[in-house]
Amino acid sequence: MNLQISLISLRTFVEVARFRSMKEAAQSLGVTPGAISQQIRIVEERLGTVLFERSSRDMHLTAEGVRLMEALNLPFQQIQDAVEDFHHRKPKRDSLVVTTVPSFASSWLVPRLGKFSRLYPDIEVKVDSSVALVDLRHEPVDVAIRHGSGNYPGMSVTQLLTPQLVVIGSPAFLASVGPILAPSDCLALPLLQDRDRMDWVTWFRAHNVDDPSGRAARGTSFSDDALMIKAAAASQGLALVRDIYAEEAIGNGLVEVPIAGSIGTSLSYYFVTKPQNVQRQRIQAFKNWLLAEIAIRPNL
Known part of the structure; x- marks a missing residue:
């Protein structure tokens, strides 16, 4: 049997x-x-x-x-x-909840998160990129990366970087319009606009370019830089975007910087967390990693 x-x-x-x-x-x-x-x-x-x-x-x-x-x-x-x-x-993975704006998450943070995960395999990052700002005092969030003035009462705040506005265009578009030798040359070209249509106006003023016809404020506008970069990559015109968002597209050859003359923006990015969380190992590790990544950013 x-x-x-x-x-x-x-x-x-x-x-x-x-x-x-x-x-x-x-x-x-x-x-x-x-x-x-x-x-x-x-x-x-x-x-x-x-x-x-x-x-x-x-x-x-x-x-x-x-x-x-x-x-x-x-x-x-x-x-x-x-x-x-x-x-x-069995050792449990530490969870780190990070909230930030969609453009920063998609254009800069997410493409680099693999590096952090390889350095800290026991820290599991959860990114919340909802449009509405999360209240750190009442929501289960560890870190917020905020774009603003740095005034966040009751919070521990570390400045990360101040973006620069740079001019970009696709290689095909730039080849079709010829060389851009001076800031005033941009006025004759299709301009892709930010939501408020003020970035190009500010850029031309910073370079002492007269614009009596108001040409600097005309053109298709976009709600965030990520969309504007896609439009520029599709040869729809010149875009003036924050350098931190354009890095990946420039590195991949989708767009180029045809003229020097970047200008600083009035707002910066900040690392924000509750004071009682500052010394937590996973939060310290994430902040130090962010600062190290920012330090090695290319100059556009």
Whole structure:
């Protein structure tokens, strides 16, 4: 007689004995009642005995079934306890929730997060890039990367960087319009605008370019720099965008900087967290990594 019985079959027997129901045992093990019935049949055939008395309402162990259940119940419980003990002893990954604006997340932070994960594999970063600003005082957020004046009462604030506005255009577009030798040359070209249509106006003023016709404020406008960079890459015109957002597109050759003359912006990016969280290891690690990445940024 072949008495070899798999652990799967024996585990199935134990579950049916506990629930006194093939249907409930199937739900517990995540299989079909038919699979349960087949495993019970295998055990009974290998042992050459009937283990259950079946009725229309439930199942009862026979005397032989009781003997087998008494022999198997403790070992299976010990296996379960060992697995649970291993799970509880296993080091858990630290979770770090970061909130920031969509443009910063998509254009700068997310492409670099792989570096952080390789350096700190036990810290699991969760990025929230919803448009609405999250209230750090009441929401389960560890870090906010904010674009603003730096005035965040009651928070620990570290300045990360102040973006520069740079002119970009696609290689194909720039080849079609010829060289741009002076800031005033840009006025004759299609200009892609920010939401408020003020960046180009500010840029021309900073370079002492007269614009009596108001040409600097005309052109298709976009709600954020990421969309404007895509439009520039599609040869729709010149864009004036924050350098931090343009780095990836420039590095990939999608756009180029045709003329020097970047200007600083009035707002900066800040690392913001609750004062009581400043010394937490995962937050310190993330801040130090951000500052290191910013330090090695290319000059556009």
